[in-house]
Amino acid sequence: MILRDTPSRWEIFLILNGSIVPQIxxxxxxxxxxxxxxxxxxxxxxxxxxxxxxxxxxxxxxxxxxxxxxxxxAYDRWWEARKIWGKMVADVRSFAQELRIFANSHEDEEFILTHILAFHHLHRGQLRRDDVRNDVTHWVGTDAAEPLIADVNAPNAALRAISGRLRKMSEARKIDGFGQKALAERLACFPAAQAGNERLLTTPLPFxxxxxxxxxxxxxxxxxxxxxxxxxxxxxxxxxxxxxxxxxxxxxxxxxxxHPFRDKAAGIPLSALCRTMEISVCNALGRPAPDRLEPVNYILE
Amino acid sequence: MILRDTPSRWEIFLILNGSIVPQIxxxxxxxxxxxxxxxxxxxxxxxxxxxxxxxxxxxxxxxxxxxxxxxxxAYDRWWEARKIWGKMVADVRSFAQELRIFANSHEDEEFILTHILAFHHLHRGQLRRDDVRNDVTHWVGTDAAEPLIADVNAPNAALRAISGRLRKMSEARKIDGFGQKALAERLACFPAAQAGNERLLTTPLPFxxxxxxxxxxxxxxxxxxxxxxxxxxxxxxxxxxxxxxxxxxxxxxxxxxxHPFRDKAAGIPLSALCRTMEISVCNALGRPAPDRLEPVNYILE
Amino acid sequence: MILRDTPSRWEIFLILNGSIVPQIxxxxxxxxxxxxxxxxxxxxxxxxxxxxxxxxxxxxxxxxxxxxxxxxxAYDRWWEARKIWGKMVADVRSFAQELRIFANSHEDEEFILTHILAFHHLHRGQLRRDDVRNDVTHWVGTDAAEPLIADVNAPNAALRAISGRLRKMSEARKIDGFGQKALAERLACFPAAQAGNERLLTTPLPFxxxxxxxxxxxxxxxxxxxxxxxxxxxxxxxxxxxxxxxxxxxxxxxxxxxHPFRDKAAGIPLSALCRTMEISVCNALGRPAPDRLEPVNYILE
Amino acid sequence: MILRDTPSRWEIFLILNGSIVPQIxxxxxxxxxxxxxxxxxxxxxxxxxxxxxxxxxxxxxxxxxxxxxxxxxAYDRWWEARKIWGKMVADVRSFAQELRIFANSHEDEEFILTHILAFHHLHRGQLRRDDVRNDVTHWVGTDAAEPLIADVNAPNAALRAISGRLRKMSEARKIDGFGQKALAERLACFPAAQAGNERLLTTPLPFxxxxxxxxxxxxxxxxxxxxxxxxxxxxxxxxxxxxxxxxxxxxxxxxxxxHPFRDKAAGIPLSALCRTMEISVCNALGRPAPDRLEPVNYILE
Amino acid sequence: MILRDTPSRWEIFLILNGSIVPQIxxxxxxxxxxxxxxxxxxxxxxxxxxxxxxxxxxxxxxxxxxxxxxxxxAYDRWWEARKIWGKMVADVRSFAQELRIFANSHEDEEFILTHILAFHHLHRGQLRRDDVRNDVTHWVGTDAAEPLIADVNAPNAALRAISGRLRKMSEARKIDGFGQKALAERLACFPAAQAGNERLLTTPLPFxxxxxxxxxxxxxxxxxxxxxxxxxxxxxxxxxxxxxxxxxxxxxxxxxxxHPFRDKAAGIPLSALCRTMEISVCNALGRPAPDRLEPVNYILE
Structure with a gap:
């Protein structure tokens, strides 16, 4: 995504970066x-x-x-993509809140929130063909990352791991029925967002x-x-x-x-949004948070 | 649905596939x-x-x-149809998640998820008059498939089978009240989607x-x-x-x-979306997943 | 609602049925x-x-x-009316599902589902001034039908009867708290739809x-x-x-x-939609279902 | 709101009532x-x-x-105002249903439903500067009405009274957790509607x-x-x-x-909608219901 | 936001305040x-x-x-920003209602509602670079305010404090599972609104x-x-x-x-909306409420 202030009166005809003049x-x-x-x-x-x-x-x-x-x-598609990713940021934060309210077991929180980050990185890889191996490994460790990356539907595999964990937490009486219900409701937001993005990815405007x-x-x-x-x-x-x-x-x-996910200059800045989620998760887990991504040469990836 | 890259400058006037020139x-x-x-x-x-x-x-x-x-x-209708089917994909995945969280009985999961696939194939048959007998039989077996196919409202019959199963699971204490509530909420997404598609099917733009x-x-x-x-x-x-x-x-x-369901070239690719659901269900059940459907001659069915 | 295929090239200027030429x-x-x-x-x-x-x-x-x-x-109004009625169809089917999951008492199911049909017929009467006495009597019997029809707000009276029944089911321990909550949530869909239709009925475009x-x-x-x-x-x-x-x-x-409810040729086919609900209810109750309504002279009422 | 049938061909140029010709x-x-x-x-x-x-x-x-x-x-604002009020009508009816399902104590029902009417009259007073003292007093009695009317945020005070009552019902075991949850969810609909109307009231189109x-x-x-x-x-x-x-x-x-709340001829008929709610509440409480408001000189207030 | 009555016929060409003539x-x-x-x-x-x-x-x-x-x-962005803030006002009021219904412990109510005000002031600071130290300190006290203000994601820190408090209330049996669920659901509204506003802030129209x-x-x-x-x-x-x-x-x-948050003359009046929330919280806590903010020189901040 290109981030620039409105150009002054004299710059308007000189800017090439972000202009479509070169292509046409x-x-x-x-x-x-x-x-x-x-x-x-x-x-x-x-x-x-x-x-x-x-x-x-x-x-x-x-x-x-x-x-x-x-x-x-086309603009509606682009904006819808941004809305879905914005909602994902909110859902990550709400997930952290709800884990604190209902679970309060640091180990489980860590497992679930890092897997949610893995889900988002894997989903970014699915949408933009980014290489996300390092990001996934960084958050869940190599042992957990490999089977996820190898899966046919990698982001979904991360969510499956979380639902399995929730089951175990429930069996171990770490969460009661209310917590189970609340966390399952939140977890359902992610497949919904994923399906929305897949729709935008695989169904272009009619040819x-x-x-x-x-x-x-x-x-x-x-x-x-x-x-x-x-x-x-x-x-x-x-x-x-x-x-x-x-x-x-x-x-x-x-x-x-x-195509809101195809191009890094015109598209949605997925890497920056994933970083925003990482910061929120680090805040929730009490870890030091990485810095926000900043635009490079006016382009935020 | 036609899937093609944007043609180059020289191809624009030569493409017939996907063009409406032949009809007019x-x-x-x-x-x-x-x-x-x-x-x-x-x-x-x-x-x-x-x-x-x-x-x-x-x-x-x-x-x-x-x-x-x-x-x-007309575009809004087409896009709404795609949205409904995209939501159905998400609901299938969430259903699998919630079964894992609340039920954790492989046999019940299998019954419910294969019947959800049957529902979608039967619904596809209802919308596009596809012959879906083989698909339904493949997933739920001949004995269960026949009464479904014979029903006046075949997709609904599949959902009725699922709600009966949920009742039995609840009576056998395999799910508690929270699970019953969560799964019933998810199950209600499918009649809603079905009614949305029926609306698009039976109510065209005013003549x-x-x-x-x-x-x-x-x-x-x-x-x-x-x-x-x-x-x-x-x-x-x-x-x-x-x-x-x-x-x-x-x-x-x-x-x-x-008419988003009438034509295979211009319409929504229902077969490909059903396949996506099949893959998700196979992942959830730990079965080997079939391949995605790919466009043939630029057309994805 | 007029249902016709697109006319051929030669018919376009000859069709009068569904045309507004006669009026203007x-x-x-x-x-x-x-x-x-x-x-x-x-x-x-x-x-x-x-x-x-x-x-x-x-x-x-x-x-x-x-x-x-x-x-x-105006088109948005017409389409919103159709959407509300489509959602009502879905809610009837979901109601039947949820009764099966949470209640499983055939007598109660029958009471509630037939009263839901009565609600829809009475609401149709409210919207389109149809005479619905026979339909209501057919489903709930004369004794139950008369006080409903006599009520100031007849459709609401049908819903009141259902909420009273849910109370009794809960007192008799036929449904637990989860069922009570789930069925009350579903029941709230109908006043919402009714208020939406009343809005379209009583508030035309500004004069x-x-x-x-x-x-x-x-x-x-x-x-x-x-x-x-x-x-x-x-x-x-x-x-x-x-x-x-x-x-x-x-x-x-x-x-x-x-005015989506005023005219039978241009309006929403309320009778046909009520019939769709009747079929769903019969399926859920295991009764023989009536046939769908078909268009007569291209007009579906 | 002006309610008139479409004028005949000859009347079109003669109608002044509802026309903007006099102003311009x-x-x-x-x-x-x-x-x-x-x-x-x-x-x-x-x-x-x-x-x-x-x-x-x-x-x-x-x-x-x-x-x-x-x-x-501007039309979207007007229609949104009408939608919000339509949803309020539905919420009043659903509230009555849910009280019957979950509470079943006539005294509590009466307290809550009459206070909901007070909320709506007070909110109407807030939106349109109508004098609503008589209406509020009529429904909740002078003793309860005075502190409400004197409050800075009068409609909110009525809702606070209801939430206090729900607390007491819960402490007296008249409602269980499910009822508490269901009624609290319904009660949250009213501040949401109020905030929506306040938005339309205080934020006009950019000057x-x-x-x-x-x-x-x-x-x-x-x-x-x-x-x-x-x-x-x-x-x-x-x-x-x-x-x-x-x-x-x-x-x-x-x-x-x-400005959908400013003018009685062009605006939303708040008095008539409040009357509709009064009728619904009377039906729910088994009291004789007042008559609907009818347009006077084509204007429904 | 500029608040002015429609100018008279003669004023239309004389008004400069609120006009864009000076800039262009x-x-x-x-x-x-x-x-x-x-x-x-x-x-x-x-x-x-x-x-x-x-x-x-x-x-x-x-x-x-x-x-x-x-x-x-651009207008949709501006209006969406206003809608999100309007919903936040409603959520604050509903939060107060639900605390009264489910918790009924004045100390907890106070902690949570003042922290919600801190959240909104901090979020306003995030959106408009206002200095909000005094406002935050006024509501939660210096000791609680400092760590919030120092946090990377200050508004989120306020919400984290609330979720921690809810956990403690639950452990101390001050709220049961229903209350925990209801309050957690309400609390999730605020990250959603925050993410919506961040979207409008950081993602302008494509350059x-x-x-x-x-x-x-x-x-x-x-x-x-x-x-x-x-x-x-x-x-x-x-x-x-x-x-x-x-x-x-x-x-x-x-x-x-x-840019609905950038400019005080054209933007959303965040200070006035925060004041509206303060009044609602004071009403709920039984404290004397501050006055509404009024426009100064036709501008409401």
Whole structure:
């Protein structure tokens, strides 16, 4: 995730980091060149047929409709991913509270809370293909970490270990029925969050929208120069470039937000959120807490 | 569900799989032909009356309003279906956790979790008319499967079997009141999800919207050529074809997403989600898990 | 609720059932006649002042804004009504499950589940002024039905009977505290759903929106012909009729969806949903279940 | 809240009750006069500079954006207020059910349910500055009512009385732990609803939006006549009046809905909803119930 | 938060407090000057190339799309922040109710409720960098306050103190299992709210949107004068200034609402909400309550 203050008036056109201009530069240049070719053809060679700007207005409206819809849907996905991870942070803290209220056995607390951290690191590995072996081993030790990492559904294996532990605590009368119920309810929050993230990971926006949006954007930019001949004159390449910037830019932004776990610059900062959880767990266990992760070169991973 | 990476710049116009062009090709060709006829009539035979492009702009706005609304509503249905199934996956995993915490009797766990799989397969059969006999039989055995499949409300029969089992476990003191309460709460998630899916299955978008959208789209495409005579010139058939692509395309996409369980290419991948549940259940029961379903020819069923 | 497959290309303009054309035909004809009068006045009698089509574009935008907002709000109401009833179906099934898990006394199950059916029929009567005496009597018997039907708040009386029964079951030790809590929680779902439906029934969209929308639509159609004189020529009556179809059509659709319980063609199929509940209750009680209600002449009540 | 059937075709322009025309009449007349002045200046005195209608289209779009956003936000506030009050009605009924299931002591039921009515009347007084002394006294008696009314946070004082009573019931073994838990959960619904209503009461839409909307609307109406000179001719004052009606009308409607508790004509009918609760409580206590409140002159308070 | 009544017709253009005009005045003046330069160049020096106003309409539409989306997203953030704090107020009141119902030990009530106030003040300090030492010390005393303030995650430390206290109450048999469960459930509301606010604090809208919006707004204002040459004449600088007001104004408003905790004029009034909680706690503990905070110079902190 990119974290930057709002740029000053003069910086706005200079910032490249966090801008989508580099990715869509070929499209912008291509649109300007195509407009220039049409303009020169018309001026130098022979009369080129026109389309009225009103016609382009109708297409522009449809294009806005598509882009607007896709943008809203993609942003909702991104924000939902952030919400789920925010809720996970809260659930880790509540889990620690409830362990203190209902269990009050430091060893069990430690087992459960470190396994919850293992769950989150493994889940981060599942979502972003990060290598999380070191993180998992750091918290639960090598012996416990290996079978987890080897499991088909590694995050789930960590939760299974916790539910087994809760069973044992209950059999050893360390928790009563109320504690069992409360902790089981909290534990159920994590598969729910995991399933939510898996949904965002495995179910992108319907592919047909991507096709519709990209195709319409290309068609729009192909036809636009014929509409600009009469209505923009020598501004034509500039206007075509601005139009390409606006429409391809939005299409590209949308494409990045659609996959909130894929890209480290545009995506949700999973490593930083896992660190936040680690701090909370250390606080609860009375251990020294690591530092927060800070953005590097404006990017928080 | 179609799963594809974003196509490269050159592929965008070539992809047919996942595109709605084949379905609406007659409309695109028809619109272009009609525009050509009007154009030729005007140029060759005699002056044809005009409509100003501004008038079409007003209609285009209304059409966008209709299409945009219907598109949002259809996408919401599709996404809600995916959310419900994602929650079902989470509930299966939580059910397994809670059985371990509260019951810890392998035989009961096995009965309940395999019947939950039967419920999901039967529900998939209810939603998509898939033949699920083999899947149900595979998990609960022929003797238990037959009465379920024969039931009027087959998925519900599977849940009834589970609630009967929970009653017996409680009578045999295998679970206490807390376990009974926790497992009953989890079990109630499944009828809720089933009713949600039945709602999406049996209650489409109000029919009157379909009529309004299709009629307005046809009227728009019928009138458009008279507006293009002055404002698009020889581009007329091309512009009419693009307009038909854009408007009929969106109407068609919407129509497919509206029914998230009907079509295997556009719909929710129920078979793959059931498989995900099977893997989770196998993990919980300590059985070898089957492989995930992978997309075939970009389509995940 | 109208249930129809998407019409084929040729049927789209022929379907009347489920169309709003009949209701707004006077408006469409009126708009076309008024446009014809203005056109003839201009052509035959004397020059008529013009409004530029750009001005109408600004009004068209505002009108779209009003209609779009009102349409979204009305559809949300309709869909919320369907959601509430879908949740009621799920709650009936969960109630049956929980009675089996916690109570396991057939007589009590029967009393409670048939009274839940009575509640839903009485609530349907409250919402849609259906005569539900026969349905209520059929399920709970005449003796129990009469005081319910006579009550000021009949559906609530049915729920009161259930809560009294739960009290007695608890006093007779047929359910323990856990069962009492679980069943009381489920029972609280029904007043919540009832209050939601009463909200949709008694609180329509603010009246001022209806005035604003209808007045603006009429003003738009009154002024439109003066804008079409130059921009549509002899197409004028046709264009005015299409505009009237589009704008009055959406206003009318919205008006119907706004009241999800008023109209049997546009509204929620309460009878069919009550039947679904009856089937679930019969399944739970081991009685033979009635058949689903099927649409008659495409209309499901 | 205004309750009226949809007016017939002929009534639409005659209804004043529930219309916002009276409030914005000065603006409509002002806009028409200003347009007339500009028109006469141009025709009689000297050429006046023009703005093209296309420019106004761009402003009109922005204005629609502002008005549309503010309208959605205001309607959401109004509807949320109605939802909260609807949920309160449901919670009162569920409270009565749960008292019957868990407590079954008529005296306690009476104390709690009448204090819940007192809470709602006091909350209504807090929201709408109604004088509720008589209502509160009627239900809980003068002795109990005086300290409540004198409290800084009067509605909260009523809830405190209930929680003290629940404590006493628990100490007297009239309710067990399950009942205590169930009734405490229900009781927590009321502070949540109260805080929701307080949020709507004390946090209006950001003031800056009001400024932006009103300023842009005035600027639009000031500039419009210069754009209409060429594009509306002698229709100019009429068109300006219609534009003022549309834009000021929506701004005014929004302003009224934004404060769902301020105005009796546009706001939520709190008195009628409190009466609905009174009826439910009387039913639960076996007392004769008062009549529903009916709209007076189409207005339900 | 600015609290003002709707201004009268004459005040609308005079209010500066709460207006965004001061912040964007350089942009408005710059746009007007640039338009004047282009106009004078065209009139005095030589013919300047034109862009048709239709082209600007297409850009205006895109710009509206961007601004509209960003505005909705920012307002949703602001409103969500207010909702979370409103829920916190309700949770404090419910916590007090539940302590009375389940615990009834004045000393414990006092400890827990004052620590909840400390939590909220510390959380306010975390969100808005307010100095909260005095507030925390006032409620829990210096001895308890210092370790809280020194903690890495200060608000969490306050909650940890409460969960430790609940454990002790349970060990001392001051609360039974039901009370333990109920109070633990309530206590879990606060980490959830804290995580929600942290999400709003640390995750702004994606930076790329800001770039896209500001860049497009600047490009629009740069190109607009060339479009106004023919369509606005001598109104050109005025129209350019109005356009700058509208577009930069909305961009600036959005920027302020996006950070609901940053600014005291535009943000959520955290101090006033903490005071509301203090009053509720004092009421519950039978202490004299402080006064509500009132807006100073229309600003409520």
């Amino acid at each position: 530069l070929p499209n912008i240049i291509g649109a300007a060149m195509w407009a220039l070719i049409v303009l020169l053809l018309d001026q130098m060679v022979s009369w080129v047929p026109r389309i009225s700007i009103g016609v382009m207005g109708v297409f522009g409206l449809s294009l806005s409709l598509f882009l607007g819809f896709r943008n809203n849907a 047909v929208y991507s096709l519709l949006v990209w195709r319409t954007t290309y068609l729009y930019c192909l036809l636009l120069p014929f509409a600009l001949l009469d209505s923009a004159g020598w501004f034509e390449p500039l206007v075509a470039a601005v139009a390409a910037y606006v429409f391809f830019g939005l299409a590209q932004v949308t494409h990045e937000l659609e | 090709l007659p409309n695109i060709i028809g619109a272009a032909m009609w525009a050509l006829i009007v154009l030729l009539l005007d140029q060759m035979v005699s002056w044809v009356p005009r409509i100003s492009i501004g008038v079409m702009g007003v209609f285009g706005l209304s059409l966008s309003l209709f299409l945009g609304f219907r598109n949002n509503a 009157v919207y379909s009529l309004l959208v299709w009629r307005t789209t046809y009227l728009y495409c019928l009138l458009l050529p008279f507006a293009l005579l002055d404002s698009a010139g020889w581009f007329e058939p091309l512009v009419a074809a693009v307009a038909a692509y854009v408007f009929f395309g969106l109407a068609q996409v919407t129509h497919e997403l509206e | 035909l006077p408006n469409i004809i009126g708009a076309a006649m008024w446009a014809l009068i203005v056109l003839l006045l201009d052509q035959m009698v004397s020059w008529v002042p013009r409004i530029s089509i750009g001005v109408m574009g600004v009004f068209g935008l505002s009108l779209s804004l009003f209609l779009g907002f009102r349409n979204n709000a 001022v929106y209806s005035l604003l929308v209808w007045r603006t639509t009429y003003l738009y159609c009154l002024l439109l012909p003066f804008a079409l004189l130059d921009s549509a020529g002899w197409f004028e009556p046709l264009v005015a009729a299409v505009a009237a179809y589009v704008f009055f059509g959406l206003a009318q659709v919205t008006h119907e969806l706004e | 009449l000065p603006n409509i007349i002002g806009a028409a006069m200003w347009a007339l002045i500009v028109l006469l200046l141009d025709q009689m005195v000297s050429w006046v500079p023009r703005i093209s209608i296309g420019v106004m289209g761009v402003f009109g779009l922005s204005l629609s954006l502002f008005l549309g956003f503010r309208n959605n936000a 800056v939006y009001s400024l932006l909307v009103w300023r842009t609307t005035y600027l639009y109406c000031l500039l419009l006549p210069f754009a209409l000179l060429d594009s509306a001719g002698w229709f100019e004052p009429l068109v300006a009046a219609v534009a003022a009606y549309v834009f000021f009308g929506l701004a005014q409607v929004t302003h009224e809905l934004e | 005045l350089p942009n408005i003046i710059g746009a007007a000057m640039w338009a004047l330069i282009v106009l004078l160049l065209d009139q005095m020096v030589s013919w300047v190339p034109r862009i048709s106003i239709g082209v600007m309409g297409v850009f205006g539409l895109s710009l509206s799309l961007f601004l509209g989306f960003r505005n909705n997203a 790329v949107y800001s770039l896209l919006v500001w860049r497009t707004t600047y490009l629009y204002c740069l190109l607009l004068p060339f479009a106004l040459l023919d369509s606005a004449g001598w109104f050109e600088p005025l129209v350019a200034a109005v356009a700058a007001y509208v577009f930069f104004g909305l961009a600036q408003v959005t920027h302020e609402l996006e």
